[in-house]
Amino acid sequence: MFETLNQPVDVLTVFLDGRVRPLRFRWKGRVIRVKKVTGEWSRREGSHRLAYFSIESHGSESYELCYDPRGPSWMLCKAWST
């Protein structure tokens, strides 16, 4: 099931063609590499737009990350725990 976390995380990020993409992030002392961005959407919060990503890691785990341009900062919103 999903665990809702909403924890700040450090994310190695690439900005390419005006878009932001997560490459890998650190969580619970591990570096998790993004294998595939499986989904992407956004949500407005006041005058800012937060970017959300569903990602699949190389260990076939599943996460949801949120990029907040105000920080700029990243948040780990959800993690799939078995």
Add this chain to the structure above:
Amino acid sequence: MILLVDMDAFFASVEQLHHPNLRGQPVVVCGDPGRRGVVTAASYEARPFGIRAGMPLQEARRLCPQAQYIEGNPEKYVALSLRILDFYLEFTPDVEPFSVDEAFLSMASTLDLATEIGREIQTQIDRRFGLGATIGIGPNKLIAKMASGVRKPRGLTAMTPEQFREYFWPREVRELWGVGEKLQGRLETLGIATVGDLARAKAADLEAAFGVIGPQLREAASGYDDTPLIPYHHGVDPKSMGHEVTLSSDTDDAEYLRGVLLRLSDQVARRLRNEKFRGRTVAIKLRDKRFITHLRQTTLREYTDDHRVIFEHVSRNFDFLWKGGSVRLLGVSVSHLERRENVSQSELFTSHAREGRLQDALDQVRDRLGEASLIPAGAMTGRSRLSHVPFGAISSRAMAPRTRRSDSAEG
């Protein structure tokens, strides 16, 4: 020809697409799974257990406790839906979204050619988006829509009017698009049990029973439909705007119920203003603990987008409907809409002008800082039970330090 493309179990399929761990498993998309509410969507793996959209979550859990219960995310589904609409434009400029997961496409072609194009659309949807779609094809919207229901998932059914009659006439009248349970009951009292019975009924009898809609039902039963397809870039004004919420538990706490109604009135008013509409008909929906739904509406003398006006009438109708029993669900909607720029100039010079400027200023604060920055004080009643708002109208970030999600949104 018209094609109706219906994304298979869209919300649940998107969750399975985004999260590999969910693939092949029964998935139920709902409000907050930790609270009660209703099933928004069920994956095809969940359906053999009897789970269907609209079913109380409690019942779904009883039928399939092993399913994965996932909190729905409208922004996620809308984002993908818009990408899919763009994809349809590669085939035809005439695309009319029918819902977040359905769209009508119109193209000048034979039934055979449209069938070939339909297959190509299905293949491309699978390849590009990793999703399944069912397609119905016919000479009009009615036949396309009904054909799409013949074979699911990933089905493709093309029908001529003759094939429509051959297939649907022996079937229950309830299968006709637009005929619900209540209408089926009324038709049955006239001896009309099948779609064919309706097509063969006398127009005068139907008109006497149902007014102008009677003969239209008869035409539909014969597969006739002249509803035009309106491409979405032409824009169609909404008919109403509303929000509803299933409460975290049944309650007869009047202060709490009024707080919910004020919050819903505020959300509806805010949405009206955001989309530059005003409305004249204000309606309340109240569902009691026995699942009996009560509706009452009031038509105002003037158009409004002010939450205080909406709440005043909603509150009055609540007093009329509510007899003190436990309430399960509340909803507020405004219909009979008019674009804000159409409102007469004279209104600008009335006493409303000052309040209008104040409202604009308050909206600017919320636009900049988020919905939670300003909330009507009365809507804070029972705040710990009020944190969740449909479509994130109140920022979860702003509410997070003191609250947990509770109510589940349905509209």
